Amino acid sequence: MIPTLVLVGRPNVGKSTLFNRLTKTRDALVADQPGLTRDRHYGVGRVGSRDYLVVDTAGFDPVAKDGIMHEMARQAEQAIAEADVLLFMVDGRNGLTPHDQEIANRLRRVDRPVFLVVNKGEGMNRAVVGAEFHALGLGAPLVISAAHGDGVHPLLDEVFEVLPPETPEPEGDAPGPRVAIVGRPNVGKSTLINTLLGEERVIAFDMPGTTRDAISIPFSRNGREYKLIDTAGLRRRGKVFEAVEKFSVIKTLQAIEQANVVVLVLDASQDVSDQDAHIAGFVLETGRALVLAINKWDSVDDYRREQIKNDVARKLPFLSFARSHYVSALKSQGIGAVLNSVDRAYAAAMAKLSTPKLTRLLQEAVVKQAPPKVRMFRPKMRYAHQGGSNPPIIVIHGTGLEGIPASYTRYLERCFMEAFKLQGTPLRIQFRSSTNPYSDRK
Numbered sequence: 001m002i003p004t005l006v007l008v009g010r011p012n013v014g015k016s017t018l019f020n021r022l023t024k025t026r027d028a029l030v031a032d033q034p035g036l037t038r039d040r041h042y043g044v045g046r047v048g049s050r051d052y053l054v055v056d057t058a059g060f061d062p063v064a065k066d067g068i069m070h071e072m073a074r075q076a077e078q079a080i081a082e083a084d085v086l087l088f089m090v091d092g093r094n095g096l097t098p099h100d101q102e103i104a105n106r107l108r109r110v111d112r113p114v115f116l117v118v119n120k121g122e123g124m125n126r127a128v129v130g131a132e133f134h135a136l137g138l139g140a141p142l143v144i145s146a147a148h149g150d151g152v153h154p155l156l157d158e159v160f161e162v163l164p165p166e167t168p169e170p171e172g173d174a175p176g177p178r179v180a181i182v183g184r185p186n187v188g189k190s191t192l193i194n195t196l197l198g199e200e201r202v203i204a205f206d207m208p209g210t211t212r213d214a215i216s217i218p219f220s221r222n223g224r225e226y227k228l229i230d231t232a233g234l235r236r237r238g239k240v241f242e243a244v245e246k247f248s249v250i251k252t253l254q255a256i257e258q259a260n261v262v263v264l265v266l267d268a269s270q271d272v273s274d275q276d277a278h279i280a281g282f283v284l285e286t287g288r289a290l291v292l293a294i295n296k297w298d299s300v301d302d303y304r305r306e307q308i309k310n311d312v313a314r315k316l317p318f319l320s321f322a323r324s325h326y327v328s329a330l331k332s333q334g335i336g337a338v339l340n341s342v343d344r345a346y347a348a349a350m351a352k353l354s355t356p357k358l359t360r361l362l363q364e365a366v367v368k369q370a371p372p373k374v375r376m377f378r379p380k381m382r383y384a385h386q387g388g389s390n391p392p393i394i395v396i397h398g399t400g401l402e403g404i405p406a407s408y409t410r411y412l413e414r415c416f417m418e419a420f421k422l423q424g425t426p427l428r429i430q431f432r433s434s435t436n437p438y439s440d441r442k
C-alpha cells in the first residue's frame with residue numbers, strides 16, 4: 001500500500017511549499033491538461049522507486065471548536081489518524097511558539113512516527129536553528145529549507161527508513177484486473193459494489209478482523225475475473241456488503257494507486273463538484289485506466305440527463321479518453337457495459353506496443369505535422385519505444401526535444417491512441433534528448 005505522509009504545522013511555516021516540492025516529481029509526468037485543477041491538499045510523489053501520498057493539513061487548529069476551522073480540524077484529524085508518518089513543520093526563523101507547543105501536545109499522543117521538521121533553515125547554522133525545538137520532545141529536529149530544497153532528500157531518506165519496505169503486489173493470488181470503485185460520498189458506490197458482488201459469485205472473502213490494509217475481493221462475472229479493491233473496509237452482512245468506515249480521501253487515493261482500472265462514479269442528480277474533479281484529476285495523475293459510471297440514471301428526467309452530460313463534458317474535459325456509462329446501481333442497469341469497458345480499458349492499459357510500429361507511427365505523425373521550432377532549431381525525433389504499462393509510456397528519442405510544447409505532445413498522444421486503438425487509458429509520452437547531436441547517429 002502506498003505510504004501516506006501528512007504535513008502538520010501552524011499557518012505560514014511552509015507546508016504548502018514543502019507539499020509542492022514533495023509532489024513535483026510526479027506532476028511533471030502529466031502534460032498540461034486543459035481544465036485540470038489539482039487538489040492542493042493531496043498529491044503523489046516519488047523518490048527513487050518509491051511512491052508516496054502527501055497530505056497538507058493546511059489550517060489545522062487543534063483548539064478550534066466550531067465553524068470552518070473546526071471542520072478543517074476534523075479533516076486534519078482524519079488525515080492524522082490515517083497517516084503512516086507525520087511531518088510536523090515549524091518555522092526556524094520565527095522560533096518556537098505556543099501554537100507549536102499545542103500541536104506538539106496533540107502529536108505526542110499519536111502512535112505513528114513523527115518527524116520534527118524545522119523549515120526556512122537556508123543559510124543558517126543547523127544546530128543553532130534546531131536547538132530550541134528539542135524542547136518539544138519530538139526527537140531531533142531536522143532542519144530543511146522547503147523553498148530551496150535543502151535537506152528534503154535526507155528527510156525523505158529518514159522517512160523511508162521507518163516505513164516498512166515495499167511489499168510487492170500480491171500477484172498470482174487471483175487473475176484479472178484490480179478495479180477500484182471511487183467517488184465522493186453518496187454517489188452510490190456501496191450500492192454499485194453490492195450490485196456487482198451481491199449477484200455474482202464472490203470467490204473468496206476475508207471475514208471481519210482481518211488486516212487493516214487488505215484487501216481485494218475477487219469475483220467473476222460472465223466467466224471473467226476481477227479483483228475489487230476495498231476502499232472502505234467492506235464487511236459482509238448476510239447478502240450485502242457494508243462499509244465499516246466512512247468516506248476517506250486518503251483511502252480513495254490509495255485505492256486508485258493500487259488499481260489497474262478505476263471506475264469513477266458520479267451522481268446524475270447532482271452537478272459535477274470540485275470534489276469529483278479532484279478525484280478525477282488524481283486518477284489522471286496516477287495514469288490509471290478509467291471508466292465513468294454516471295449513476296442514478298433512473299432518478300432523472302431527459303432534461304436533467306442532457307444537463308449532466310454537458311456538465312461532465314465541460315468540467316471534466318481531461319477525461320475524454322474514458323468511456324462513460326449511464327447506469328442505475330440500484331436497479332442493476334448498465335452494469336454489464338461498465339465491466340465490458342473495464343476489460344477494454346485494462347487491455348489498452350496493458351497493451352504491448354512494438355518498437356518498429358511506434359517508430360513508424362512517430363515518423364508518419366511528424367510528416368503530417370512537424371514539431372514547432374524551438375529558438376532556431378527544429379526538434380528531431382528519431383525513434384520510439386515502450387517504456388512502461390498502466391499507463392502505457394512511450395519514450396521518444398531524438399535531439400532538441402526539451403522545448404516541445406504540451407499541445408504537440410497531445411497531438412502525438414492522439415496519433416498513438418488512434419493507431420493502437422487505446423481506449424480507456426491515458427498515455428504518457430517522455431522525451432529523451434541526447435545532448436550531443438551526433439551521439440545517436442550510428
Ligand SMILES: Nc1nc2c(ncn2[C@@H]2O[C@H](COP(=O)(O)OP(=O)(O)OP(=O)(O)O)[C@@H](O)[C@H]2O)c(=O)[nH]1
Nearest residue numbers: 011012013014015016017058059120145146147148
Ligand atoms: N525563507 C524561507 N521562506 C520559506 C521557506 N518555505 C516557505 N517559505 C515562505 O513562508 C511563507 C509561508 O509558506 P507556505 O508554504 O504558504 O506556508 P503554509 O504552512 O502552507 O501556510 P498555510 O497555507 O497558511 O498553512 C511563504 O511566504 C513562503 O515563501 C523556506 O524554506 N525558507
Ligand SMILES: Nc1nc2c(ncn2[C@@H]2O[C@H](COP(=O)(O)OP(=O)(O)OP(=O)(O)O)[C@@H](O)[C@H]2O)c(=O)[nH]1
Nearest residue numbers: 184185186187188189190191247296299328329330
Ligand atoms: N435512484 C437511485 N438511487 C441510488 C442509486 N444508487 C444509489 N442510490 C442511493 O444513493 C444513496 C447513497 O448510496 P450509497 O451506495 O450509500 O453511496 P456511497 O457512494 O457508497 O456513499 P458513502 O458510503 O457515503 O461514500 C442511497 O440512498 C442509495 O439508495 C441509483 O442507481 N438510483
